[in-house]
Structure formats: structure tokens, C-alpha cells
Amino acid sequence: MKRRFLLKAAATLPFAFAGVTTAAPLRRRVRPGDPLWPSAAAWGDLKRSVGGRLVRLDAPFAGCAAGADAPSCAAALARLKNGFEMGDQPNFTHTSGWLDAWSSQPSAYAVAARTPADVVAAVNFARTHDLRLVVKGGGHSYQGTSDAPDSLLVWTRHMNDVRLEPAFVARNCGTAPQPAVTVGAGAMWIDAYDAVTTRAGRYVQGGGCTTVGVAGLVQSGGFGSFSKRYGTAAAGLLEAEVVTADGQVRIANACTNADLFWALKGGGGGSVGIVTRLTLRTRELPATFGAVFCKVRAADDAAFRALVGKLVEFYARDLFNPHWGEQIGIHGDNTVDVSMVFQDLDEAAASRTWAPLLDWLRAHPGYSFEKPFQVLALPARHMWDAAFFREHAPGFMVADPRPGAPAHHVIWKGDTDQEGWFIHGYKSAWLPAGLLDPTRQAGLADALFQASRHWSVGLHFNKGLAGAPQADIDAARATATNPAVLDAFALAIIAGGDGPRFPGMPGGAVDTVRGRARAQAIGRAMDALLAVAPRAGAYVSESDYFQADWQDAFWGANYPRLAQVKRKYDPDGLFFVRHGVGSEAWSEDGFTRNA
Known part of the structure; x- marks a missing residue:
């Protein structure tokens, strides 16, 4: 972080009240076993105040200490196959951890809130007893903010009307x-x-x-x-x-x-x-939503480099507009994987859009299709219609199989691979639209090629607002999101991990040597890409746990104003999220205030 930015941000932190006398700030939050940890009677009072909806939590795989065949262990392992059921457990998170960063460990207690009054009771209890407070709704945080050991969890899953x-x-x-x-x-x-x-x-x-x-x-x-x-x-x-x-x-x-x-x-x-x-x-709604799929393999590095250059040119000319979103993956095995969506086009119009690239591929030797080019379109009203997909495209969505589950509870099949995953490395960067200028396309293509020699790069075009309607760009400008997104044509994501690695889970041992090697490769890939976008911001929800200068990367020029709001509404820092607004005032785990 630049020194000027650091000083500007520091001036707005919750503990910076120049010339104002305040009560001594809390120095340390309490943990179980501390003399000030709430008594059983105090927890009982909280339970009564929330209608009995206070739950004491154990680790999800605590029952596996008795063996993988123990009923509670088998039930926990089965939940890993159903993201809806995982979300229905206050002690589960959709990410099991991050190598050398954090591991999913449940809070000590959870208030299973059903009303705002339940949330108020939990907040007041945490403030009165100096507890670490955590909030979880969906539980998808890659950064590990959906739970924390020795804390009180406000779990909002049941507030789902x-x-x-x-x-x-x-x-x-x-x-x-x-x-x-x-x-x-x-x-x-x-x-x-x-x-x-x-x-x-x-x-x-x-x-x-x-x-x-x-x-x-x-x-x-x-x-x-x-x-x-x-x-x-x-x-x-x-x-x-x-x-x-x-x-x-x-x-x-x-x-x-x-x-x-x-x-x-x-x-x-x-x-x-x-x-x-x-x-x-x-x-x-537009008339239609749709998708385009294909996977192309280049015969050698030279052909792949040419393909990446052609993709950059094609995107800038034909896809850089509000119709197109989602992603193209650029992989180290010299393949390009297209999984893009479109809106307000029919299949014929979408096919015509892609015809120039397809013609180029067929006219040049050295390219083959590992997945054929496919265009699908459907009436927009059916985009998330479980019954429609069951009838017309049963392989695209996976339903919650539990008896009595809501019929509309379906998830895209491609998203099921992330349930419980364990992260080795995850980096993101908003790529400025200036890189699509004809004079800079070659540099972008070379950076993508060089990055792919280390790790796969995903270009998420829907996560950059450049090319969107001006009214929607202006609306985003009025939010606290990093202004870098307004001029970004895509969010580049470079990430990798393993399947679930929850503590105590059978077969959940972490291969640290392999994981660290993969994390280093991910870092080298992002370094290659940042050579053409050295000041790129990062998306807070999809970013590096070890992000340097995170205030600037996540929020840019908006951070000082956010810190002012934090000071006004939470002057004592009750709400803590690592690398969240105002978290500079606390230790990494949120339990000890920094000097």
C-alpha cells in the first residue's frame, strides 16, 4: 500500500479519534475457559430469549473419532454430496479450508435466528460478554469468514422468506x-x-x-x-x-x-x-437466455499462442457487449475451454456471432475440437426452472435428493465440484478494458499464454462491467465496490485445490508439499498476468487469503469512506471479518486488539 493511502485510511479507523476522549477500548475478546466466559446460566438466559434456538456446536466430523463406520460419521460424509444439506448444518461450511491459512472449525454456539429480535439478542449478548461474533447465511466464504472457533455464530439460514x-x-x-x-x-x-x-x-x-x-x-x-x-x-x-x-x-x-x-x-x-x-x-426478462460450449486443442505451443491471440481479438470485436458473459478457460495443456452464456439472442444469432472464430479454426491446421461447438437457447423464464430442466436437459442441474426438499432446490452440475473443497491457492485480478485496444491485444495474449504455462487462467467476462449499459455502470459506481470493476472487461481467476479436507474427516489428510507447490504455481501464473495489469484490483469474495494491500485491492478509493461508516456504526469493533473494513485494529483471528 502506498504510504499516502495508508495514512488516509488510518485517519478513519475506528480507534482514531483525534482530540476526543473515549472509554478504554476492549483489548481482548474472551474464549471458553477464560474467567469472563459466560456462565451456563447466562447461556441459558440467551437460549430462553431466542425461543430455545441456541445450539451448542461440535465439529462436523467429531463423531468420526469412533471410526468411519460410526453413524454420525457416515451421516457427515454423506452430507458432502449435497450442498443443500451442508448448508442446513450450522457447523458446516461450503469450503473446508485453505492451505497454511485456515481450517473450518465451528463456533462454540449458534443462534439459529428466525427473527430480527433473535439477531438483536445475539448481538447484545456478544457485546455484553466481549465475545467474538460470526455471521453465516450461505456459508460459501473462501476466506473462512463463515465460522470461527470459540465464537458465537448468528446463523440466518431459517430467515429465508x-x-x-x-x-x-x-x-x-x-x-x-x-x-x-x-x-x-x-x-x-x-x-x-x-x-x-x-x-x-x-x-x-x-x-x-x-x-x-x-x-x-x-x-x-x-x-x-x-x-x-x-x-x-x-x-x-x-x-x-x-x-x-x-x-x-x-x-x-x-x-x-x-x-x-x-x-x-x-x-x-x-x-x-x-x-x-x-x-x-x-x-x-429478455426473450432468451442461452449458452455456448466447446473445447479446442492446439497441436503445439506455437499454435496455442496463435489461438490465444485470436481469442483476444475475437472477444474484443464480437463478444465485448452486454449479450455475453461467463468464462473461457486457458489451460496449460494447450486447450481452450469455452463455457459462455448469452441473453436476448436466439441460437441462430449466437451461432453467427461465433462463425468467424470457427471459420478461422477450420481454415488453419493444428486445431481439433475435444468438445464440439454447441449452442443452446431457452425461454428466459426457464433459466432456473427445475421442472423444465428435468424434462428437457436432465444433465445440467442436480436436485436436492432428500425427501420433502423443495422442488426448486437445484444446483448447476458444474458447481457441485466445489462442495467442501480445500483451497491451495486462489487469486483474482480485474483486467482493464484498455488491454483490448488493438495496440495492446498482443501483450495481453502473450501474458495469458505465459500465465498458462504455470496454471490455468479463467477469464470471467461477466465480472467486469466494461461493455455493460451505461446506466448499469453508473449504478455500480454508486456502490462501495472497487471502482476498478467499472473499467474492467473481465475478472481473471487463477485457482486450485483438492476435495474436502475437514478436520477429523476420514481420508482428509492434507498433502502440504503438493499443495504448496500448486500454490506457488498459481502465484507465478498471476505474476505473469499482472505484468500487463500491474495495479489490478481483486474481487473481495474471490481473492487471495494472503492479498497484500487488501484495502486498496478490494475497495480502492472507497476504503477511507467505508472506514468512516465502520467508525460510526461499530466504534468498538464488535463485527470482525479478517481483511474486512476496520480489521486492521485486530489480530488475525479477531480476538486481540492491536496496540
Whole structure:
């Protein structure tokens, strides 16, 4: 971080009150076994105040100490095959850990909140007893922020109602009514999509993975498959209900607590309050959604280098617009894997768009298709329609198989591989649209080729807003998300890991030598790419645990303002998220205040 930026940010941190006398700040949060840890009677009082919804947590694989055949161990292992069931457990997270960084370990207790009053009770209890507080809705955090040992968890999974709002007006705002949807903090995106798109025929900007929580994604900025057309989920937030550190339930919108509202739009979850309800703008649906798939192999390095250059040229000329999103993977085995989506085009129009590249491939020797070029389109209303996919394309979605599970609870098959995964390395960088200028395309292509010699590179075009409609870029500009996204044509993601490695899990031993070698290769790949984008920001939800200068990387020029909001609404730092706003004041685990 530049010294000037550090000084500017430091001036707004929660503990920087020049000339103001305040009470001595909390120095250390308490843990089990400490003399000040709440007594059994105190925990009992909390349990009664939340209607019995206080749960003492054990590690998910604690039962495996008796053997892998023990019923509780077998049940825990079975849950790894179903992300919906994992999410229904307060002691599970969708990521099991990160090598040399963190390992999933449950909180000591969880309040299974069903009402804002439950959240208020948990917040007041944590503040009164100096406890480490954690918030979990979806539980997808790669950074390990969905649980923490020795903490109190506010678990919002059961606050999952979804209500359509045909004519919503934010409180105390005199704006014209507009269509919206109100969702509880524990709702997943599939719940929102089912209500808004499948049943009501409208669109709400959300995330690509259907089991991700609505509240967490919005607070982190929020990109989905069609963000190149509809902007970010954070920009679609119209109003939020949030419990702040003083135990107050506040409404935040453009007219009431506007500073808090702004911070909730991309400032990171769990740093300034606990969201209990959100209202999001809905939009008209396009006629169609669709997808394009293929995988091309080059015969040698020279042919692959030429292919990468042609892809850059093709994207800049034909795909750099609101119609196209999702990703192209550039791999070290000299293959390119295309998994892109489109909106408001039919199959014929999508095929015509790709014809120039296909013609080039067929006209040049040294290229073969490992997966044939395929275009699929469907009426947009069926994009998340479980019944439609069961009938017409049964291999694309996987349903929650449990008896009595909601019929709409489905996840894209490609996302099931991430359930419980253990990360070796994960890096992201927003690539500026200037790299698509004809004079710079060769440099970008060379950087992508060089990066692929170390590790695969994924170009997520929907996670850069350059090329989107101006109105949606302007809406994102009014959020706390790093302004770098406004001028980025894609988010480059370079990552790798293993299957689940939960502590105590049979077969869950971590191969540290292999993992560290892979992490180093991922780092070298990103270094090669950053040679052409040296000041690229990173997406807070999909970024390096060890990110240097994280304040600047995650929020850029917005960080000092975020720190001011943190100081106003959480002056004592009750809400802690590692590498979250104001976390400089605390140790890495959030238990000890820094001197």
C-alpha cells in the first residue's frame, strides 16, 4: 500500500479519534475457559430469549473419532454430496479450508435466528460478554469468514422468506413505486430466482451458484452470469434491514441511513452490521437466455499462442457487449475451454456471432475440437426452472435428493465440484478494458499464454462491467465496490485445490508439499498476468487469503469512506471479518486488539 493511502485510511479507523476522549477500548475478546466466559446460566438466559434456538456446536466430523463406520460419521460424509444439506448444518461450511491459512472449525454456539429480535439478542449478548461474533447465511466464504472457533455464530439460514413487491417504495423516500423482491438474509439465490423468474417472469441480478446466500453476495458486490447486462447485485439493492452493533434494528436505503446503505452495497459482509432483510430491484426478462460450449486443442505451443491471440481479438470485436458473459478457460495443456452464456439472442444469432472464430479454426491446421461447438437457447423464464430442466436437459442441474426438499432446490452440475473443497491457492485480478485496444491485444495474449504455462487462467467476462449499459455502470459506481470493476472487461481467476479436507474427516489428510507447490504455481501464473495489469484490483469474495494491500485491492478509493461508516456504526469493533473494513485494529483471528 502506498504510504499516502495508508495514512488516509488510518485517519478513519475506528480507534482514531483525534482530540476526543473515549472509554478504554476492549483489548481482548474472551474464549471458553477464560474467567469472563459466560456462565451456563447466562447461556441459558440467551437460549430462553431466542425461543430455545441456541445450539451448542461440535465439529462436523467429531463423531468420526469412533471410526468411519460410526453413524454420525457416515451421516457427515454423506452430507458432502449435497450442498443443500451442508448448508442446513450450522457447523458446516461450503469450503473446508485453505492451505497454511485456515481450517473450518465451528463456533462454540449458534443462534439459529428466525427473527430480527433473535439477531438483536445475539448481538447484545456478544457485546455484553466481549465475545467474538460470526455471521453465516450461505456459508460459501473462501476466506473462512463463515465460522470461527470459540465464537458465537448468528446463523440466518431459517430467515429465508421471499416476497414479491409489485410496487415497492423505500421507506421515507418519495420515489415512484417499482417492482422488487424482498428476501430474508438466509435465502439462497435459487429461492429468489424461483420466485422472481420461474413464477413471476421477471429478473433479479444475483449470483451464478444457486446455493450462495443472497445477503452475503449483495454485501460483497455480487456478480452473476448476466452482470454484463444487468450490473451488480449490490447496485440493485433498494433497502435493507440491519442490526447494528448497538443492538438497534435499522432501515437503510437512499433516504434513511444512507451512509450505512452505501456501505452494505459492496463493502463486505459482516463488517458494519448483520443484515436481516433485503429488497432488490427486479427487471424485465429478455426473450432468451442461452449458452455456448466447446473445447479446442492446439497441436503445439506455437499454435496455442496463435489461438490465444485470436481469442483476444475475437472477444474484443464480437463478444465485448452486454449479450455475453461467463468464462473461457486457458489451460496449460494447450486447450481452450469455452463455457459462455448469452441473453436476448436466439441460437441462430449466437451461432453467427461465433462463425468467424470457427471459420478461422477450420481454415488453419493444428486445431481439433475435444468438445464440439454447441449452442443452446431457452425461454428466459426457464433459466432456473427445475421442472423444465428435468424434462428437457436432465444433465445440467442436480436436485436436492432428500425427501420433502423443495422442488426448486437445484444446483448447476458444474458447481457441485466445489462442495467442501480445500483451497491451495486462489487469486483474482480485474483486467482493464484498455488491454483490448488493438495496440495492446498482443501483450495481453502473450501474458495469458505465459500465465498458462504455470496454471490455468479463467477469464470471467461477466465480472467486469466494461461493455455493460451505461446506466448499469453508473449504478455500480454508486456502490462501495472497487471502482476498478467499472473499467474492467473481465475478472481473471487463477485457482486450485483438492476435495474436502475437514478436520477429523476420514481420508482428509492434507498433502502440504503438493499443495504448496500448486500454490506457488498459481502465484507465478498471476505474476505473469499482472505484468500487463500491474495495479489490478481483486474481487473481495474471490481473492487471495494472503492479498497484500487488501484495502486498496478490494475497495480502492472507497476504503477511507467505508472506514468512516465502520467508525460510526461499530466504534468498538464488535463485527470482525479478517481483511474486512476496520480489521486492521485486530489480530488475525479477531480476538486481540492491536496496540
